[in-house]
Amino acid sequence: MPRDLTRDFHDLLERGRDRQLRLAVTGLSRAGKTAFLTSLVDQLRHAGLEARLDLLPAAREGRLLGARRVEQQDLGVPRFPFDRALAALDDSPPRWPEPTRGISELRLSIRYRPRRPGWVGGDTRRLTLDLFDYPGEWLLDLPLLEHDFASWCRAQRFDGERAMLFADWQREVADLEPAQEVEESRLAEIAERYAEGLRAAREAGFSDLQPGRFLLPGELAGAPVLQFFPLPGLDAADPADLERLPPESLYATLARRFRHYQQYIVKPFYREHFRRFDRQIVLVDVLGALNAGPERFEDLSRALSRLMQSFDYGRRSLLSRLFAPRIDRLAIAATKADHVTPEQHARLTGLLEALLAEPLKDLRFADVPVRALSLASIRATEPREVDHRGKRQPALRGTTLEGEEALLFPGEVPERLPDADFWGRQGFAFTAFRPLPRDGGALPHIRLDAALDWLIGDKLT
Ligand SMILES: Nc1nc2c(ncn2[C@@H]2O[C@H](COP(=O)(O)OP(=O)(O)O)[C@@H](O)[C@H]2O)c(=O)[nH]1
Ligand SMILES: [Mg+2]
Known part of the structure; x- marks a missing residue:
């Protein structure tokens, strides 16, 4: 076969091969799954235009061409209610999407230009991304x-x-x-x-x-x-x-x-869904637990260690014995980071890592690549600075759920697991905010692109 024909053939194979990724989003109730998926889909749909995805190289390099929804594979799983979620955010005043209660799915077809274009000039490729939302419970x-x-x-x-x-x-x-x-x-x-x-x-x-x-x-x-x-x-x-x-x-x-x-309830979920996920992000409302006080925070910590057992693929783990799962990359994210001022974000990630220290140790031992981060899927506040006793102080501006304008400093996130001293001294009090009115572009977010990079970036090179 002449050399260029061989390459042609190779390119065809490459394109014909179904590049497909199954990404699952989970977290306990109200951790922010619906917000995360809604924003993720919205960002990818705006990719190439107004989306702010600088931490995702394919987007930064202008190679991400766009995404559209296509029919999902498993017709028995409810479709993720993206339009309904977006409609709520577009309402006036904007509302948070209604909670969902079971598993749902949505399939995106993403078009991108590979970093090294194929032999045929101007080549574009396609990644089929199957997204799943299911309760961490x-x-x-x-x-x-x-x-x-x-x-x-x-x-x-x-x-x-x-x-x-x-x-x-x-x-x-x-x-x-x-x-x-x-x-x-x-x-x-x-x-x-x-x-x-x-x-x-x-x-x-x-x-x-x-x-x-x-x-x-x-x-x-x-x-x-x-x-x-x-x-x-x-x-x-x-x-x-x-x-x-x-x-x-x-x-x-x-x-x-x-x-x-x-x-008939627990096993089928693992067998029919969980086992087939390639990548997973676990969302955690760390700030909500901080807000709720020491006993709840402890409880969240216990629940998370239990939840994380599902990702412990140690060869002798219950999970591997029963289901041979194949998740090859995991992200854990502290959500709603826009509830605290930006200089607190690193502490928030630190606190998440402290909270998950034990399960993380097991995961690293079992060789599951995992990354911890803090993000806001749908940013509802604007960072500001205010003068306080002659000093510039960080603050947040937003509209409360009741519709009042607020400018405030919600508090400091402890860097380590909070001790009695922390709870006694300050505690933590943040306000819930209404989503910002949309300006027509993609939803505002914080570091959703970093999560995307870790979860799908390597498939877009
Ligand atoms: N400020 C802010 N609030 C958020 C964000 N994500 C979620 N929330 C809040 O958390 C609530 C629960 O989020 P949702 O995505 O419905 O959680 P789910 O139960 O895990 O699907 C929402 O109704 C919002 O009030 C975010 O990025 N920023
Ligand atoms: Mg939900």
Whole structure:
């Protein structure tokens, strides 16, 4: 074959090969997933025009030509409601998009010019980017696969402030015996009290809550598979005795539902979705937890270590044994950085790293490339400087959710995990802001381009 024909052929192959990447976005409720995905899609759609993506080399070098939505592959997964989110942001006054509750997907076809154009001059290439948004709460259920019902019951804790939040449920289970028979409708009621406890705990700012689907049941609301709860007081019971209880007994019924939940709810998510993601970003509302005080902050830390187990691919990890996942790059991001003044951003990243120190160690050990950053998907404030006692001080300007103009200094982000001293001395108080009115260009952001570079930049060279 003549030399140029060989190269032609190579180019064809290169172009024909499906360049495709599956990128998943997760985080606990209100971490900022919808905002992140909406902004990401918006930036890429504006790429080449008004988008500000200087930290993404393909964009900076003018090689990113644009992106459009195409039909997704998996028609069974709901489509990410991008238009609805954008419409909310375009409303007057602008609103934050409504929360979403399950998994959703959106496919983008990105056109770019490779750094070294192919043999055929002016060549452009295409990257198909599949984006997924799913609740981080679902990942809290991974460790549940390691338990049987009895050991799961023993692992649940209802002390401290949680005792109060779960009081109604605890009253109802207090005098139940594992061996007794309990009517179906009664079980449903008690399970509902348990779910109420979980919801109240989440409202109160707790994150370490199980089972995850009880909080975001989606289409499973009301199904018996979500009608179980831990049985307290099993510590002294002999496991063998428990296993011998008749199938109609309370214990056997709950254990059956627990197993069903493991088999038909938790595992399928990992098998059918999680296992197929190539890249992942985990969003964390660090500032929200700082705002909520020490007990919630501790709780977030616990929840995150549990959530991060889903990315620990150590060869002996539960995950690798069960599902052989293939994520080859991970980002963790502290969101809503526009809630603090710019000189605090580095501290925010530092704090995120401190918060995730243990899981990060495991990940590095397992050789999963991971990068921590802080960002604002949709910046809602403007940095300003004010005179304070004759000194220039950083400040933020924005419009509160109630519509009032505010100019303020929200506080200092601790560089390390906050100690009693921090909580006693200052705490932290930030205000929620309305999104800025749009000026027709891409959504304003902070370092979303840095996240993009880490997550897809290498595919655009
Ligand atoms: N100021 C600011 N607020 C944000 C940002 N991202 C999210 N938020 C706020 O956090 C809330 C929850 O975000 P959302 O994306 O719906 O979270 P999700 O539950 O993870 O999808 C939003 O309604 C906003 O109030 C951001 O970049 N800046
Ligand atoms: Mg959402």
